[in-house]
Amino acid sequence: MTSRMDARFAKLKAEGRPALVTYFMGGDPDYQTSLGIMKALPEAGADVIELGMPFSDPMADGPTIQLAGQRALKGGQTLAKTLDLARDFRKSDSDTPIVMMGYYNPIYIYGVEKFLDDAIEAGIDGLIIVDLPPEMDDELCIPALAKGINFIRLTTPTTDEKRLPTVLNNTSGFVYYVSMNGITGSALPDPSLISGAVARIKGHTDLPVCVGFGVKTADHAKAIGAAADGVVVGTAIVAQVAGSLTRDGAATPDTVSAVSTFVRGLATGVRSARLVAAE
Amino acid sequence: MNETPKPNSFRSGPDEDGRFGIFGGRFVAETLMPLILDLQGEWEKAKNDPAFQKELADLGTHYIGRPSPLYYAERLTEHLGGAKIYFKREELNHTGSHKINNCIGQILLAKRMGKTRIIAETGAGQHGVASATVAARFGLPCVVYMGATDVERQAPNVFRMKLLGAEVKAVTAGSGTLKDAMNEALRDWVTNVEDTYYLIGTAAGPHPYPEMVRDFQAVIGQEAREQILEAEGRLPDVVIAAVGGGSNAIGIFHPFLDDEGVQIVGVEAGGHGLDGNEHCASITAGSPGVLHGNRTYLLQDQDGQILEGHSISAGLDYPGIGPEHSWLNDIGRAEYVPIMDDEALEAFQLLTKLEGIIPALEPSHAIAEVIKRAPKMGKDQIILMNLSGRGDKDIFTVGKILGMGL
Numbered sequence: 001m002t003s004r005m006d007a008r009f010a011k012l013k014a015e016g017r018p019a020l021v022t023y024f025m026g027g028d029p030d031y032q033t034s035l036g037i038m039k040a041l042p043e044a045g046a047d048v049i050e051l052g053m054p055f056s057d058p059m060a061d062g063p064t065i066q067l068a069g070q071r072a073l074k075g076g077q078t079l080a081k082t083l084d085l086a087r088d089f090r091k092s093d094s095d096t097p098i099v100m101m102g103y104y105n106p107i108y109i110y111g112v113e114k115f116l117d118d119a120i121e122a123g124i125d126g127l128i129i130v131d132l133p134p135e136m137d138d139e140l141c142i143p144a145l146a147k148g149i150n151f152i153r154l155t156t157p158t159t160d161e162k163r164l165p166t167v168l169n170n171t172s173g174f175v176y177y178v179s180m181n182g183i184t185g186s187a188l189p190d191p192s193l194i195s196g197a198v199a200r201i202k203g204h205t206d207l208p209v210c211v212g213f214g215v216k217t218a219d220h221a222k223a224i225g226a227a228a229d230g231v232v233v234g235t236a237i238v239a240q241v242a243g244s245l246t247r248d249g250a251a252t253p254d255t256v257s258a259v260s261t262f263v264r265g266l267a268t269g270v271r272s273a274r275l276v277a278a279e
Numbered sequence: 280m281n282e283t284p285k286p287n288s289f290r291s292g293p294d295e296d297g298r299f300g301i302f303g304g305r306f307v308a309e310t311l312m313p314l315i316l317d318l319q320g321e322w323e324k325a326k327n328d329p330a331f332q333k334e335l336a337d338l339g340t341h342y343i344g345r346p347s348p349l350y351y352a353e354r355l356t357e358h359l360g361g362a363k364i365y366f367k368r369e370e371l372n373h374t375g376s377h378k379i380n381n382c383i384g385q386i387l388l389a390k391r392m393g394k395t396r397i398i399a400e401t402g403a404g405q406h407g408v409a410s411a412t413v414a415a416r417f418g419l420p421c422v423v424y425m426g427a428t429d430v431e432r433q434a435p436n437v438f439r440m441k442l443l444g445a446e447v448k449a450v451t452a453g454s455g456t457l458k459d460a461m462n463e464a465l466r467d468w469v470t471n472v473e474d475t476y477y478l479i480g481t482a483a484g485p486h487p488y489p490e491m492v493r494d495f496q497a498v499i500g501q502e503a504r505e506q507i508l509e510a511e512g513r514l515p516d517v518v519i520a521a522v523g524g525g526s527n528a529i530g531i532f533h534p535f536l537d538d539e540g541v542q543i544v545g546v547e548a549g550g551h552g553l554d555g556n557e558h559c560a561s562i563t564a565g566s567p568g569v570l571h572g573n574r575t576y577l578l579q580d581q582d583g584q585i586l587e588g589h590s591i592s593a594g595l596d597y598p599g600i601g602p603e604h605s606w607l608n609d610i611g612r613a614e615y616v617p618i619m620d621d622e623a624l625e626a627f628q629l630l631t632k633l634e635g636i637i638p639a640l641e642p643s644h645a646i647a648e649v650i651k652r653a654p655k656m657g658k659d660q661i662i663l664m665n666l667s668g669r670g671d672k673d674i675f676t677v678g679k680i681l682g683m684g685l
Contacts, residue, residue: 056584057458057570059465060308066452078582104306105569109583131306131569135296156310158472163313181310182470 005097005125005150005173008047009208009229018225019174020270021210022263023050023101023234025068026085027077028241033251034072037241037259038089042096044260045267048174048210049089050128050234053082053102060130062185068238071249079106079115083122090123099126099152099173104140112140116147126150126173134166141170154178155201164204174208175201176232179224185235188214188224195227218269225273233266289536289612292603297486297573299606305485307572310469319487321392326494331387338383342416343373345380345498349506350666354633355649362516362656364649366666367503367531370638376668377499377527378409378480384495386413389476396471397421399478400464402429402457402523403594403641404436405668406480411445413478421445424464427455429593435672454587457523457597461571481524482601485572489602496530499665504534507663515663517542517652521645522615523559523595525604527667536612544652545604546644548590549617559588561600562608562615575602591620591676592640594668622647627670627677639668640676 012019022041027034041049054069054077061069086098100119107115107129119127127144134141134153141151150173158181159167168175177197180189198209211224212232224231237259244258245251292299305315325331339345348371352364369377389397397414399421401407407423414421423440427449430437440447453459468477482492500518507515518535520528522545535541550558558564561576568577570585578586578598590596607613618626626646631637638646645664653662670677678684 056453057462059462059571060310060469062466073584080582103569105577105579105585106583108569108574109579109581130308131572133305133307133309133312135305135312154309156308158310158313160313167309178310181472183466186470 003125003148003150004095008095008097009174012047017274018228018270019047019208019210019230020045020221020267021048021050021212021230021232022046022237023052023232024237024241024259025052025054025065025072026082027054027072027075028068028238029071029245029249029251030075031077031081031085033255035085035088036256038085039092040256040260041263042093044263046096046263048097048099048230050099050101050232051082051086053079053100053106055103055106058103060183062183062235064185064235064238064242067242079110083118086122086124097125098123099128099150100124101128102130104129104131107140112143116144116149119149120147124149126152128152128154128176130154134169137170145170145172152176157181157197164201168205171207174210174230175205177201177209177211177228178213179211180213182213184213186214188216188220191223191227194224198228218265221266221269222273225270231270237262290533292606293486293490297490299603300609301567302575302602302605303486303489303573305572306569306574307485308469310472314472315485317392318388321388322487322491325388325391334387335384339498343379343383344371346502346506347371349503349510351510352634355630356653358633359650359653361653361658362660362662363658364653365507365510365515365661365663367499367663369499369527369665369667370636370669374405374409374412375671376405376409376639377496377530377665378406379412380498380530381480381492381495381526382406382409382413382478385478386417386419389419389478390417392476394474394476395419396475397478398424398464398467398475399480400424400457400460401480402426402460402596403592403639404429404433404440404672405594405639407445407447408436408439408443410478410480411440411443414445415443422467423447424450424460424467426457426460427451429456429460432676433593433672434675456587456593458585458587465571480526482526482529482603483524483571483573483575483599489573492526493529493533493603496526497533499527499530500532500534503531503663507661511661514538514541515661516540516656517544518663519544519546519645519648520665521546521595521641521667522600522604523548523597523641524599525601527665529601529603531665532613543607543613544648545613545615546648547615547617548592548595548644549619550589550591552619553617556586557589558617559590559595559597560617561598562605563617565598567605570599573602575599575605591623592644594639594641595644616648618644618647624677624680626650636666637670637674638666639670640673642667
């Protein structure tokens with residue numbers, strides 16, 4: 001059986017363009033609004049959805065995503081409700097791959113086996129767990145792969161040639177190249193360095209390589225998209241949510257549309273990436 | 280340095296993946312993994328390098344002031360009317376606590392690794408001061424992350440760090456305590472991984488930190504074991520220490536773990552009591568989870584979100600504990616008990632008045648446990664307690680609570 005993820009990347013390859021991978025925080029600022037955001041993402045041109053799982057102590061995230069997690073938790077979001085988001089989304093979209101992204105502890109407390117069963121049932125395609133490096137594969141990665149859920153790994157500029165095979169082993173779906181050492185929401189590094197890094201990773205794997213960390217505008221998306229199989233945008237989307245809220249952090253009628261408009265711009269950038277590359 | 284343990288020892292952990300039973304491990308972002316593996320390699324080499332050991336021992340003697348005395352607390356013993364009470368006087372170390380033992384060791388490692396910038400997290404500020412001190416001594420810039428709440432309640436230490444040339448960054452996220460400072464230090468580290476050494480202050484975090492910090496602190500227990508044998512001709516019946524992250528406790532416990540007759544007691548911060556969330560008793564009232572690079576007992580809700588906790592003592596105000604303590608608890612080798620804020624405060628005052636020693640609020644929790652236990656023990660029995668820090672930094676907090684004008 002071809003997975004939703006593989007099918008999506010195969011389709012994009014046939015279209016000759018990179019994927020737009022969009023992150024948002026589940027439950028930010030409330031369940032219904034974030035469900036609205038999730039549904040709006042594919043309509044606005046997102047190809048893969050990263051569904052953020054809020055955690056009280058997001059050690060690899062910058063202030064924008066930290067605050068989004070706090071808003072979601074304050075709004076009553078739990079891991080069970082984040083799975084509900086995917087379940088509700090699947091009622092109207094059975095094609096867009098969903099990758100859950102976050103930290104391990106809520107999954108550990110939920111129970112790994114139960115989580116994986118519920119995730120499959122909810123229509124989840126992959127996991128990105130920031131604090132589970134390959135040395136910790138027995139915890140979740142291997143059980144997830146056994147049940148057919150992709151385990152997507154982050155590689156970073158500190159992942160050298162010697163370590164790269166370790167990181168790519170047991171990775172599936174796609175490889176997420178974090179373009180810089182740092183936390184989410186930092187500045188975008190030089191695109192020319194990125195294409196070199198992507199080429200280096202591609203020397204070790206046939207998986208699509210998506211690049212993230214620091215992508216904030218349609219121009220960034222276009223530049224990164226020229227060098228990679230996908231462009232990941234997270235903080236900039238979460239910032240659109242934050243910018244649309246009331247002073248108390250509640251959703252407004254503009255919240256979903258602010259995200260849609262922004263993602264539409266990114267989608268235009270991604271769709272013109274290969275035209276640039278071909279010039 | 281820690282002696283090589285025997286087979287079937289309680290002192291042989293962790294395994295090569297940094298595990299003590301189910302606890303410990305390396306739960307960190309990929310960016311940090313290569314560095315953590317480097318650190319582990321460098322630590323393995325340094326452990327077995329006589330030159331490193333000699334430098335460590337020399338600095339211990341001439342800079343820290345080791346060995347610290349073992350003191351028979353005669354008046355407290357008489358007052359309580361039971362077991363003989365001995366204090367391991369770690370509060371007499373340079374910078375006023377046990378924290379310097381670990382900082383000297385780690386900064387030597389940082390130098391070996393060619394790192395040019397030091398970062399640290401701090402709760403009470405004792406580790407921050409010790410880090411700033413060794414950074415000054417070795418000429419490296421130092422940034423200390425400290426929760427905004429702690430910056431306020433530990434003002435004297437903030438001033439000391441600044442005098443020592445460190446930059447103190449107040450962290451306002453969460454409740455502005457040690458947990459939040461550690462998050463922020465990890466964010467700094469992941470961003471500046473090339474040139475920065477993260478000098479973790481407690482026996483927690485990703486492998487090899489829990490093992491490494493323990494080994495640097497085990498000098499406390501090694502000395503104390505020799506000193507008590509010399510003073511009394513036998514080992515103590517009980518060893519007691521306060522536990523936040525647990526570095527002073529594991530330091531004094533570890534050399535006694537294979538001494539069958541020695542009872543080991545860790546004292547957690549019971550805060551306002553264990554009924555609500557106003558405490559930091561991770562083992563007594565928490566459950567296993569994953570935070571800050573290791574699996575250990577944590578204060579958390581049913582969704583796996585970490586709770587803030589509370590303690591009168593900034594140094595114990597942390598919702599987790601070092602993984603080796605979690606393991607020692609689960610296998611039954613050590614016992615962990617809570618002491619409430621008000622009990623610690625009373626112990627603080629009693630020790631000050633009876634022995635002329637102003638203890639930090641952290642070891643005041645251990646003193647409170649001594650006060651509970653000693654009267655129930657025989658006069659021929661011995662309690663050894665780690666007096667891990669001095670209380671100068673806490674006089675304003677205590678003065679405020681007691682309504683004394685300063």
